[in-house]
Amino acid sequence: SQALAFGLKDASLIKNQGFINGQWIDAKSGATISVNNPATNEEIGTVPEMGLEETKEAINAASVAFQTWGKTTAKYRHDLMMKLFHLLQEHHDDLARMITIENGKPLVEGKGEMTYSASFIEWFAEEAVRTYGEHLPCALPGVRNVVIKQPIGVVSILTPWNFPSAMITRKLGAALAAGCTAVIKPPPETPFSALALVELAKRAGIPDGVINVVTTQKNVIEVGKEMCENKLVRKVTFTGSTPVAKLLYGMAASTLKKVSLEAGGNAPFIVFDDANMDDAVEGAAICKFRGSGQTCVCANRIYVQASIYDEFAARLADKVAQFKVGNGLDSTTTHGPLIHSRAVEKVIRHVDDAVASGAQVLVGGKPIPDSSFYLPTLLSDVPTTALVNQEETFGPVAALIKFTTEDEVVKLANSVDVGLAGYFYSRDVGRVWRVAEKLEVGMVGCNTGLISQAIIPFGGVKESGLGREGGHGITEYMNDKLIVFGGLGA
Amino acid sequence: SQALAFGLKDASLIKNQGFINGQWIDAKSGATISVNNPATNEEIGTVPEMGLEETKEAINAASVAFQTWGKTTAKYRHDLMMKLFHLLQEHHDDLARMITIENGKPLVEGKGEMTYSASFIEWFAEEAVRTYGEHLPCALPGVRNVVIKQPIGVVSILTPWNFPSAMITRKLGAALAAGCTAVIKPPPETPFSALALVELAKRAGIPDGVINVVTTQKNVIEVGKEMCENKLVRKVTFTGSTPVAKLLYGMAASTLKKVSLEAGGNAPFIVFDDANMDDAVEGAAICKFRGSGQTCVCANRIYVQASIYDEFAARLADKVAQFKVGNGLDSTTTHGPLIHSRAVEKVIRHVDDAVASGAQVLVGGKPIPDSSFYLPTLLSDVPTTALVNQEETFGPVAALIKFTTEDEVVKLANSVDVGLAGYFYSRDVGRVWRVAEKLEVGMVGCNTGLISQAIIPFGGVKESGLGREGGHGITEYMNDKLIVFGGLGA
Amino acid sequence: SQALAFGLKDASLIKNQGFINGQWIDAKSGATISVNNPATNEEIGTVPEMGLEETKEAINAASVAFQTWGKTTAKYRHDLMMKLFHLLQEHHDDLARMITIENGKPLVEGKGEMTYSASFIEWFAEEAVRTYGEHLPCALPGVRNVVIKQPIGVVSILTPWNFPSAMITRKLGAALAAGCTAVIKPPPETPFSALALVELAKRAGIPDGVINVVTTQKNVIEVGKEMCENKLVRKVTFTGSTPVAKLLYGMAASTLKKVSLEAGGNAPFIVFDDANMDDAVEGAAICKFRGSGQTCVCANRIYVQASIYDEFAARLADKVAQFKVGNGLDSTTTHGPLIHSRAVEKVIRHVDDAVASGAQVLVGGKPIPDSSFYLPTLLSDVPTTALVNQEETFGPVAALIKFTTEDEVVKLANSVDVGLAGYFYSRDVGRVWRVAEKLEVGMVGCNTGLISQAIIPFGGVKESGLGREGGHGITEYMNDKLIVFGGLGA
Amino acid sequence: SQALAFGLKDASLIKNQGFINGQWIDAKSGATISVNNPATNEEIGTVPEMGLEETKEAINAASVAFQTWGKTTAKYRHDLMMKLFHLLQEHHDDLARMITIENGKPLVEGKGEMTYSASFIEWFAEEAVRTYGEHLPCALPGVRNVVIKQPIGVVSILTPWNFPSAMITRKLGAALAAGCTAVIKPPPETPFSALALVELAKRAGIPDGVINVVTTQKNVIEVGKEMCENKLVRKVTFTGSTPVAKLLYGMAASTLKKVSLEAGGNAPFIVFDDANMDDAVEGAAICKFRGSGQTCVCANRIYVQASIYDEFAARLADKVAQFKVGNGLDSTTTHGPLIHSRAVEKVIRHVDDAVASGAQVLVGGKPIPDSSFYLPTLLSDVPTTALVNQEETFGPVAALIKFTTEDEVVKLANSVDVGLAGYFYSRDVGRVWRVAEKLEVGMVGCNTGLISQAIIPFGGVKESGLGREGGHGITEYMNDKLIVFGGLGA
Incomplete structure (x- = not known):
C-alpha cells in the first residue's frame, strides 16, 4: 500500500485486514483481494478474502456485543460518536485522499464525500438522544399506554464503491446511535475507506464487537447469504443495484428480517x-x-x-x-x-x-x-x-x-x-x-x-428501494415496543 | 345461506360473490367454496372459487381506480370513511352475528370484534387528514426542503379467520385513508364478514375499483403469488402464520414491494x-x-x-x-x-x-x-x-x-x-x-x-412480523417524498 | 324573538337566557340587552345583562365540573363531541340563518361560517384522542422519563361578533377536547348563535357545568376582569381588538394565567x-x-x-x-x-x-x-x-x-x-x-x-396576538407533565 | 477581583463590565455594584450599575444583529454553539470555581451546575437543525399548506442567582439556536458566571450584538421595565420569584410580548x-x-x-x-x-x-x-x-x-x-x-x-409559571408561520 499511503499525514489509517470483535485479522485461508487505483490501474494494496466462517464469527461477536451496547444510554453512545466525528474532521484530508485513490473521483469530490460522510455520524449522534417514544391516550379507564423505542439488534451492512465512506456512515451512524451492532461488508473495489473509518471508531472508544468488517470478493455469495439468513441478524441494509437488492431481500425473507434497500435510479x-x-x-x-x-x-x-x-x-x-x-x-x-x-x-x-x-x-x-x-x-x-x-x-x-x-x-x-x-x-x-x-x-x-x-429522507419508490436513510432514519434500526400498564386502581 | 341469514335484520348484507371494480361477480369457472358454521358443521353458504384471472382483473381495477382515488383530498376520503363507520354502527348486531356464525366465537365476542373492527375505520378516517409532511431546515442557503406523504399505490391484503372483520379493517382502513386502493383475499373459512363490510363500503359511496375482493381456497397459491408479484401492486399486507408470512415475503422481494407482516405469537x-x-x-x-x-x-x-x-x-x-x-x-x-x-x-x-x-x-x-x-x-x-x-x-x-x-x-x-x-x-x-x-x-x-x-402500534419483533398496524400505521401505506426547492434567489 | 325565529325549522334553538351549570337563567337584576338585526335595525330579541355575581357562579360551576370532566377518557369526550358535530350538521340551515339575522352577512357566508364552525368540533374531537405524550430517552441509567398531557383547567372564552359561531368553536372545541371546562362571554351583538350552540351541546349530552355562558354588555368590564383574575380560571382565550387583548393580558398576569390572544390584523x-x-x-x-x-x-x-x-x-x-x-x-x-x-x-x-x-x-x-x-x-x-x-x-x-x-x-x-x-x-x-x-x-x-x-395554525405575530388556534391548538389547553420514574433497580 | 481569580487557570474569564454590541463597557454613570462571596462576605469584584440608557442600547444592538443572525442557517448557528460547548468543557473547572465563589455552593455542586449549564448549549445546538415545520394536508383541492418556524426576534432574559450559569444557558441556548438575539440581565449577586459565559461565546465567534449583558441592581425596575416594554423586544423570559414573575408579565402585556416564566415552587x-x-x-x-x-x-x-x-x-x-x-x-x-x-x-x-x-x-x-x-x-x-x-x-x-x-x-x-x-x-x-x-x-x-x-420539559403549573424550558423549548423562541400556496392549476 505504498501507492495508497502516498501523501497521507497518518499512514496508520491504512489497514489491510478485516476487523472482528475489535481485532484486525487476516482471512483464515490466507487469501487476499487486490485493490487497484482506477486512474492508474496500479495495485494500491490488498485486503483479506474472507468467507463464511469469518462472517459467522463477526455476527457472533456483534451479537455478544449487542447485549451490552444495546443497553447503554443514548447519551453514552452520543458522546462516543461525537468523538468519532471529531476524529473524522481531524483526519479529513487523509480520508478524502484515500477515497480519490481507490475510487478515482477528483479530490474535491473526495473531500465533499468526507464532509458528507462525517455529517451522518454527527447527525445520528444527535438523533440517538432524541429517540422519543410516546404516551398514548387510552380509551380504557385505568390503563396507560407507553411506547418505547429499542434497538433492533445485529445489523448487516452491504455497501457500494461509489461513495466508499458515506454509504457506510449513513447506515452505520444510524445503527450505532440506535444501540445496534453491525457487520459491514464493504465493496472489494474500495475497502480502505471503510477500514480507516473503523480504525477511527476504535480510537474513539467504540467497544469491541460493536463494529465488524468482513472483506470479500469471490466469496461474496456465501458471505451475503449468511449476512441475510443468520438468525442472530435482525436487519439487513444495502445500497447497490436493483437485481442484488431483490436477491438479498429474498434471502432476508427466510427469517423475517427487516430490510432497508437503496437500489438503482435512472x-x-x-x-x-x-x-x-x-x-x-x-x-x-x-x-x-x-x-x-x-x-x-x-x-x-x-x-x-x-x-x-x-x-x-x-x-x-x-x-x-x-x-x-x-x-x-x-x-x-x-x-x-x-x-x-x-x-x-x-x-x-x-x-x-x-x-x-x-x-x-x-x-x-x-x-x-x-x-x-x-x-x-x-x-x-x-x-x-x-x-x-x-x-x-x-x-x-x-x-x-x-x-x-x-x-x-x-x-x-x-x-x-x-x-x-x-x-x-x-x-x-x-x-x-x-x-x-x-x-x-x-x-x-x-x-x-x-x-x-444528512437531514433528508433519502430513498426511492417502486423498484428503487425500501426505507429511508438520513433524517429520521434511526427509526429503521429500532422497534416500537408497546407497554400497557394495567391495574392502576381507583 | 339460510343458516347465515338466521336472525339478521338486513339479510341483504349476505353476499356470496366476489367483488371486482364495483361489481359482484362469480368465479369464471363457476366453482364455489362451501363455508361451514364450526359450531354445527352445517354449510352456511358458498362463495366463488376464484383464481389467477380474477386476481389480475381485481388488481387492474385497483390500479385504474388508484389514478383518481389517490388524488382525492384526505378530507374527501375521511368523510366517506365516516359514512362507512356509521353504517358499521348501524348494522352492528347483524355483523356481529355473522362473525359468530362463521367463526364460532360467542356473540359477545362477535360484538366486541365489530366494535374493534369499526374503530379502525373511524381511527384511520381521522388519521387521513393528519398525514403531515415536514419542512426541513436546510444547511444550504437559498434552498428549501419539504417532505410530503403520498399513497403507495395498490395494496394486496391477506387476512385470517380468527378476526374475520377486524383484521381487514386494520389494514383496509389505513390503505383507504392513505389514498391506496386494495385487493382483499379473505380466508375461505369466514368470507361473509368481509363481503358484508365491502357491501357497506359500497353503500357509503367508496368508488368502484377502490376495494376488490377475491375469494379462493384451492387456488390460494396462484392467487397469493399474483397478489405478491404483480407489478401493479406496491404493497402486501398479511396477518397469519409465520411460515406463510415468510413465503409471501419472499414473493414480494421479486419486485421490491413493501410488506407488513403480522405473524405468529406464542x-x-x-x-x-x-x-x-x-x-x-x-x-x-x-x-x-x-x-x-x-x-x-x-x-x-x-x-x-x-x-x-x-x-x-x-x-x-x-x-x-x-x-x-x-x-x-x-x-x-x-x-x-x-x-x-x-x-x-x-x-x-x-x-x-x-x-x-x-x-x-x-x-x-x-x-x-x-x-x-x-x-x-x-x-x-x-x-x-x-x-x-x-x-x-x-x-x-x-x-x-x-x-x-x-x-x-x-x-x-x-x-x-x-x-x-x-x-x-x-x-x-x-x-x-x-x-x-x-x-x-x-x-x-x-x-x-x-x-x-386502535391507537396502539400493533405488531411483533423477531419472527413475529414486520411493521406496525393501528396507531400511526397509515404511514406504512405512504411514501415520503422529498421536494427540494432551489433557485430562490436573493 | 319573532324576527329571529322567522324561517327557522327548529325555533327551540333560540335561547334568550344565559347558561350556568346546565340551567338556562336570567340575570339576577332582571336586566336585559336588546339585540338588533343590522340589516333592518329591528330588535330580534333580548338576552340577560349579567354581571359579577353570575360570572362567579359560572366559574364555580365550571370548576366543579372540571373535577369529573377533566378525568374522563379522551374517547368519551370524542364521542360526545361527535354527537354535537352531527347535531350542528343537522341544524346547519337554522344556525346559518341565525348568523345572518344577527350579524348581517349574506346567507351563503352564514352557511360557510357554520361549516367552518362545525369543522372545529369535529377536528378537536379527533384531536382529543391524539394528545400524545412522550417517553424521553434518559441520560441517567435506571431512570425513565414520561411526559403526559393534562387539561389546564377552567377556561375563560371571550369572542367577537364577526364570526358569532366559529370563533367560539375554535376555542371551545379545543377546550372540551382537552378536558377543560369553560365560561363563555359572547358578544352582545350576536349572542344567539352562541346560545344555540350551547343548546345543542346540552342535547349532545355534554354534562352540566362543562360549558357556561354569561351574556353582558354594560357590565363587560367587571365580567371580563373576573374572567381574567378569578383564581379558579387557568386560561383566558380571546379574539378581538388589540387594545382589548392588551387589557385582558394584563389582567391575566395577576395570577399567571396562560393566555391565547387573537387580535387585530391590517x-x-x-x-x-x-x-x-x-x-x-x-x-x-x-x-x-x-x-x-x-x-x-x-x-x-x-x-x-x-x-x-x-x-x-x-x-x-x-x-x-x-x-x-x-x-x-x-x-x-x-x-x-x-x-x-x-x-x-x-x-x-x-x-x-x-x-x-x-x-x-x-x-x-x-x-x-x-x-x-x-x-x-x-x-x-x-x-x-x-x-x-x-x-x-x-x-x-x-x-x-x-x-x-x-x-x-x-x-x-x-x-x-x-x-x-x-x-x-x-x-x-x-x-x-x-x-x-x-x-x-x-x-x-x-x-x-x-x-x-381547521388544520392550520391560525394566529399572528407582533401585536396581532399570542398562540395558535386550530391545528395542534389543543395543546394550548393542556399542561405537559413530566413523570420521572426512579428506583428501577438492576 | 483578586479573590475571585484565586485558583483560576484562565483569569481572563473574569470580566467586570457589561457587554453591548460586542464591546465590554462600563456604566455611563461610572457607578458599580459590589459583589460578595457569601461564604466570607468579602467583596470579590464589581460590575457596572447600568440603567435605562444602556438597556436601550443593548436592545438596539440586539435588534440590528437580529436582521442578520435571524437569517443564518440553523447549521451555521449549530456549529458556532458547538464551539461554545467545547469552550465550556475546556474551562469547566474555572467556571465551576467562579460559581462556588459567587454563589457559595460546594465545588462539587458548582461542577454539577457547569455540566448542566453546558448541556443546554449542546442540546439546543442540536435542536437548531431540527426545527421542523410541517406540510399540512389540505381540504381544498389545488392548495398546499406549509408551516415553517421562524425566530421570534429580540429576547429579554432575566435570571436568578441560584444557578448563575445554567439558568442563562437554558434560555440563551434556545434563543441562539432559534435565531434570536438577546439582552441578558444577570442577578447582581452572581454576575461573573454570566460574563464569563459571554466572553466564551465571543471567543466562539458569536457575532457582535447577538448577546448583550446589562448588569444592574438599584436600577433594576427601570431596566426590567424597558426589557419588557420596548417594542423591539418580542419575548421576555424569566426565572425567579412568583411576585416578580407577575410584575414582568403585566409589563409584557402592554405590547403583547410572548413570555416564559419559571417562578416559585414549594x-x-x-x-x-x-x-x-x-x-x-x-x-x-x-x-x-x-x-x-x-x-x-x-x-x-x-x-x-x-x-x-x-x-x-x-x-x-x-x-x-x-x-x-x-x-x-x-x-x-x-x-x-x-x-x-x-x-x-x-x-x-x-x-x-x-x-x-x-x-x-x-x-x-x-x-x-x-x-x-x-x-x-x-x-x-x-x-x-x-x-x-x-x-x-x-x-x-x-x-x-x-x-x-x-x-x-x-x-x-x-x-x-x-x-x-x-x-x-x-x-x-x-x-x-x-x-x-x-x-x-x-x-x-x-x-x-x-x-x-436537558431533555425534559422544565416548568410548572398554576402560579409556578408559564412555558417549558429544555426539551422542545426552542419552539418558545419561534413563531409558526403558515404559507398557503394557491394557484397550482390543473
Whole structure:
C-alpha cells in the first residue's frame, strides 16, 4: 500500500485486514483481494478474502456485543460518536485522499464525500438522544399506554464503491446511535475507506464487537447469504443495484428480517421552457456528471422542452467540452475515471446503442483506450427506446430527449420501473408543485441538481428501494415496543 | 345461506360473490367454496372459487381506480370513511352475528370484534387528514426542503379467520385513508364478514375499483403469488402464520414491494409472587381463553413463580372449570368451537405431547368427539421442552410452568424465535419497567391481559412480523417524498 | 324573538337566557340587552345583562365540573363531541340563518361560517384522542422519563361578533377536547348563535357545568376582569381588538394565567407584475370584501406593482361595482351591512381621511344614510400615511397603493405593529418563497385570498396576538407533565 | 477581583463590565455594584450599575444583529454553539470555581451546575437543525399548506442567582439556536458566571450584538421595565420569584410580548408506607438540601405516612446531622452558605413560626451568627398551617408532616397556589401512576429526588409559571408561520 499511503499525514489509517470483535485479522485461508487505483490501474494494496466462517464469527461477536451496547444510554453512545466525528474532521484530508485513490473521483469530490460522510455520524449522534417514544391516550379507564423505542439488534451492512465512506456512515451512524451492532461488508473495489473509518471508531472508544468488517470478493455469495439468513441478524441494509437488492431481500425473507434497500435510479431531468437557462445548464452538468455519472441520483435521462432544446443542447455541449478528465489527485482534473473496465463497457454499449438508434454525439462519445476512462459525452435526439433511457448508464453520458407538453414529459419520466431521484427546472410556482407531486420518485430537485443532506429522507419508490436513510432514519434500526400498564386502581 | 341469514335484520348484507371494480361477480369457472358454521358443521353458504384471472382483473381495477382515488383530498376520503363507520354502527348486531356464525366465537365476542373492527375505520378516517409532511431546515442557503406523504399505490391484503372483520379493517382502513386502493383475499373459512363490510363500503359511496375482493381456497397459491408479484401492486399486507408470512415475503422481494407482516405469537404470561392474585387469575383466564385461544396475542406459556404456583393453579382451575362451551349464539356460552377439525387435531397433539412429557391435566384435556370443540384445558408442570412451549397452540390450553427467579423467567420467555405479545403480573414499579423492557416482544401487558386498541402500534419483533398496524400505521401505506426547492434567489 | 325565529325549522334553538351549570337563567337584576338585526335595525330579541355575581357562579360551576370532566377518557369526550358535530350538521340551515339575522352577512357566508364552525368540533374531537405524550430517552441509567398531557383547567372564552359561531368553536372545541371546562362571554351583538350552540351541546349530552355562558354588555368590564383574575380560571382565550387583548393580558398576569390572544390584523395584499391578473383581481375582491371587510384576516392595504397598477385598478373597480348590497337573507345580496353605526363611522373616517390625503374614489365612497350599510369602496393612489394604511378599517374599503420594487413593498407591508395575515400574487417560485418568508405575519396566502381551514395554525405575530388556534391548538389547553420514574433497580 | 481569580487557570474569564454590541463597557454613570462571596462576605469584584440608557442600547444592538443572525442557517448557528460547548468543557473547572465563589455552593455542586449549564448549549445546538415545520394536508383541492418556524426576534432574559450559569444557558441556548438575539440581565449577586459565559461565546465567534449583558441592581425596575416594554423586544423570559414573575408579565402585556416564566415552587415530598426507606431518606436529603435548599425544585414540605413516620424522621435526622457546613471551596464541605443575610432572615422566620406552632427541632434550627450560614435543620410535627408549608422557604429546613391516607396527602400537596415540582416514594406501580397524575405540578419525581436533565420539559403549573424550558423549548423562541400556496392549476 505504498501507492495508497502516498501523501497521507497518518499512514496508520491504512489497514489491510478485516476487523472482528475489535481485532484486525487476516482471512483464515490466507487469501487476499487486490485493490487497484482506477486512474492508474496500479495495485494500491490488498485486503483479506474472507468467507463464511469469518462472517459467522463477526455476527457472533456483534451479537455478544449487542447485549451490552444495546443497553447503554443514548447519551453514552452520543458522546462516543461525537468523538468519532471529531476524529473524522481531524483526519479529513487523509480520508478524502484515500477515497480519490481507490475510487478515482477528483479530490474535491473526495473531500465533499468526507464532509458528507462525517455529517451522518454527527447527525445520528444527535438523533440517538432524541429517540422519543410516546404516551398514548387510552380509551380504557385505568390503563396507560407507553411506547418505547429499542434497538433492533445485529445489523448487516452491504455497501457500494461509489461513495466508499458515506454509504457506510449513513447506515452505520444510524445503527450505532440506535444501540445496534453491525457487520459491514464493504465493496472489494474500495475497502480502505471503510477500514480507516473503523480504525477511527476504535480510537474513539467504540467497544469491541460493536463494529465488524468482513472483506470479500469471490466469496461474496456465501458471505451475503449468511449476512441475510443468520438468525442472530435482525436487519439487513444495502445500497447497490436493483437485481442484488431483490436477491438479498429474498434471502432476508427466510427469517423475517427487516430490510432497508437503496437500489438503482435512472433519474429524469426535465427542463421546461420557463426555466432559468443558466441554472438549468449548470444543474444538468453537475447532476449528470458528478462522480463521472456514477451516483444513484445522477440524472440519466434529460428531457428538454422543444422550444429551448437547441439552445440548451448547445450550451450544455460547451460546458461538457470544457471538462478535464484525469487522475483525481491532479488539481486540474474535473472528472476522474470509471471504477473499472466493466463499467466502461456498459457505457460503450449504451452510447453505441443510442447512436445506432439515431442519436447524435455532440461531445465525447468514446473511451480512452487501455484505461478506465470514458470521455464526458453529450448525446442529442436520443429516442426514448434507447437503452440509455431504459437503464441506469452509471457513466458520463448525458442523453437529451425533446418533449412538447408537461403531461407528455411526466408520463415519460414515470415510464420506468424505478424511481429514486428526479429533477426539473421551471420558474412557475404552480408547475413546480404540480410536477414535483406527479413524478414517481422518492426525491425531487426543483431548480437544483443537488439534493443530498444528512437531514433528508433519502430513498426511492417502486423498484428503487425500501426505507429511508438520513433524517429520521434511526427509526429503521429500532422497534416500537408497546407497554400497557394495567391495574392502576381507583 | 339460510343458516347465515338466521336472525339478521338486513339479510341483504349476505353476499356470496366476489367483488371486482364495483361489481359482484362469480368465479369464471363457476366453482364455489362451501363455508361451514364450526359450531354445527352445517354449510352456511358458498362463495366463488376464484383464481389467477380474477386476481389480475381485481388488481387492474385497483390500479385504474388508484389514478383518481389517490388524488382525492384526505378530507374527501375521511368523510366517506365516516359514512362507512356509521353504517358499521348501524348494522352492528347483524355483523356481529355473522362473525359468530362463521367463526364460532360467542356473540359477545362477535360484538366486541365489530366494535374493534369499526374503530379502525373511524381511527384511520381521522388519521387521513393528519398525514403531515415536514419542512426541513436546510444547511444550504437559498434552498428549501419539504417532505410530503403520498399513497403507495395498490395494496394486496391477506387476512385470517380468527378476526374475520377486524383484521381487514386494520389494514383496509389505513390503505383507504392513505389514498391506496386494495385487493382483499379473505380466508375461505369466514368470507361473509368481509363481503358484508365491502357491501357497506359500497353503500357509503367508496368508488368502484377502490376495494376488490377475491375469494379462493384451492387456488390460494396462484392467487397469493399474483397478489405478491404483480407489478401493479406496491404493497402486501398479511396477518397469519409465520411460515406463510415468510413465503409471501419472499414473493414480494421479486419486485421490491413493501410488506407488513403480522405473524405468529406464542406469548409468555408471567405471574410474579408480588402480583395481585385476583387480577392475575382473571387476566390469565381472559388472555389465554379468549376466542378459545385462537388469537395471535393469546397467552401460550404461563410461567408462575414457585411460591404462589399452587394457589394460582388451583384458582385458575376453578375458573376454567366454570367455562361453558357451546354454540356462540347461545347466550350462556362462554367459549365456542375451534375453527375446524384440523385445529382440534393440533390441540390434541399438543396436550398429548405435554402429558407424555409429564404434565398433569387439571381441567379438560380432551375434545368433544365429532365436533370442532375442545374442552378448555389447564395443564400443570409442563416441561419447557414440551411442544406447547415451543409453538403456538392456537387452542384453549393453558400450560403452567413453574419458575424461581426474574432472570430465569425472562430468559425462558425470550427463548423462542417469535415475539408478538407478552404479559406479566407484578406490583413493584421497578420490576414492571425492568421486565417490560427485557421481554423480546412487540407488545407488553403489565397487570392486564388485554392490550388491543386502535391507537396502539400493533405488531411483533423477531419472527413475529414486520411493521406496525393501528396507531400511526397509515404511514406504512405512504411514501415520503422529498421536494427540494432551489433557485430562490436573493 | 319573532324576527329571529322567522324561517327557522327548529325555533327551540333560540335561547334568550344565559347558561350556568346546565340551567338556562336570567340575570339576577332582571336586566336585559336588546339585540338588533343590522340589516333592518329591528330588535330580534333580548338576552340577560349579567354581571359579577353570575360570572362567579359560572366559574364555580365550571370548576366543579372540571373535577369529573377533566378525568374522563379522551374517547368519551370524542364521542360526545361527535354527537354535537352531527347535531350542528343537522341544524346547519337554522344556525346559518341565525348568523345572518344577527350579524348581517349574506346567507351563503352564514352557511360557510357554520361549516367552518362545525369543522372545529369535529377536528378537536379527533384531536382529543391524539394528545400524545412522550417517553424521553434518559441520560441517567435506571431512570425513565414520561411526559403526559393534562387539561389546564377552567377556561375563560371571550369572542367577537364577526364570526358569532366559529370563533367560539375554535376555542371551545379545543377546550372540551382537552378536558377543560369553560365560561363563555359572547358578544352582545350576536349572542344567539352562541346560545344555540350551547343548546345543542346540552342535547349532545355534554354534562352540566362543562360549558357556561354569561351574556353582558354594560357590565363587560367587571365580567371580563373576573374572567381574567378569578383564581379558579387557568386560561383566558380571546379574539378581538388589540387594545382589548392588551387589557385582558394584563389582567391575566395577576395570577399567571396562560393566555391565547387573537387580535387585530391590517393585512397587506401585494400584487406583483408577474401575477396572474384574473386570479389577483378575484382574490382581492374576496379577501377584502368578505364579511363586508369585517374579518381580522381581510386585506386592508392593497399594494400593486406600478406596471400593472392601472389595469388592476380598472378590473377590480369593475368587480366591486357589480356587488349587490342588501339584507343577507335576500338571495341576490352579495354584501350585507356593517355590524352597527359605530362601525360605519370608522369607515367614514378612514375614507374621508384618505380622500383628504389625495386618494381618489374609484367606486363607492359613502354610507347609505340611516342604516348600517356602507357602499363597497375602491380607493386609488392612497398615500401610505393615510389612516387606512395604519389601522384596520374593518369595513368594505379597498385602498390601492402603488409600489415599484420587491424590497420596497416588503418594507411597507412590515411597517405596522401588527402581523396577522398577508397575501401576495406572483408566479415565480423563487419570489413566492422569498416574500412568504419575509412578510412579518403569522399566515401568508400566496396566489390565494382564502387561508382558513381547521388544520392550520391560525394566529399572528407582533401585536396581532399570542398562540395558535386550530391545528395542534389543543395543546394550548393542556399542561405537559413530566413523570420521572426512579428506583428501577438492576 | 483578586479573590475571585484565586485558583483560576484562565483569569481572563473574569470580566467586570457589561457587554453591548460586542464591546465590554462600563456604566455611563461610572457607578458599580459590589459583589460578595457569601461564604466570607468579602467583596470579590464589581460590575457596572447600568440603567435605562444602556438597556436601550443593548436592545438596539440586539435588534440590528437580529436582521442578520435571524437569517443564518440553523447549521451555521449549530456549529458556532458547538464551539461554545467545547469552550465550556475546556474551562469547566474555572467556571465551576467562579460559581462556588459567587454563589457559595460546594465545588462539587458548582461542577454539577457547569455540566448542566453546558448541556443546554449542546442540546439546543442540536435542536437548531431540527426545527421542523410541517406540510399540512389540505381540504381544498389545488392548495398546499406549509408551516415553517421562524425566530421570534429580540429576547429579554432575566435570571436568578441560584444557578448563575445554567439558568442563562437554558434560555440563551434556545434563543441562539432559534435565531434570536438577546439582552441578558444577570442577578447582581452572581454576575461573573454570566460574563464569563459571554466572553466564551465571543471567543466562539458569536457575532457582535447577538448577546448583550446589562448588569444592574438599584436600577433594576427601570431596566426590567424597558426589557419588557420596548417594542423591539418580542419575548421576555424569566426565572425567579412568583411576585416578580407577575410584575414582568403585566409589563409584557402592554405590547403583547410572548413570555416564559419559571417562578416559585414549594414542592411536596411524600413518603408512602410502601416506599423503599433507604431510597426515600437519601432522596429527601438530596432533594431538600441541595444548594442549601435554594433551588426552585427543592422539596419544601415533607409528608410521611404515619406508620413509618418515626423511623423516617430518625433516619433523616441521622443523615442531616452528618452534613458539614462551610466554604464551598473546602473539599470537605457538603453544604454552603445562603446567598445573603436576607435569605437567612426568611429561614429564621419560618423556623421560629413552625416552632411557635408546635413543631419540634430534630436537628439544627439556628443560624451561624454574623454569617450567611444557617444550620441544616429538620423539623418534626409541623402543622400544615405553618408558614413553612405555605411558602417556599428557600433554605436548609426540612419540615416533616404526618399523614394517613393517599387521598389526604394528595389534597395537602395540592393545597397551594403554586405547582412546580413534586416528589413521592412508593413501590406500587398503581399508586405511582395514580399519584403522579394527581399531583398538581409540572414535574413529578417518583422514587427519585433528581429530575433535571436537558431533555425534559422544565416548568410548572398554576402560579409556578408559564412555558417549558429544555426539551422542545426552542419552539418558545419561534413563531409558526403558515404559507398557503394557491394557484397550482390543473
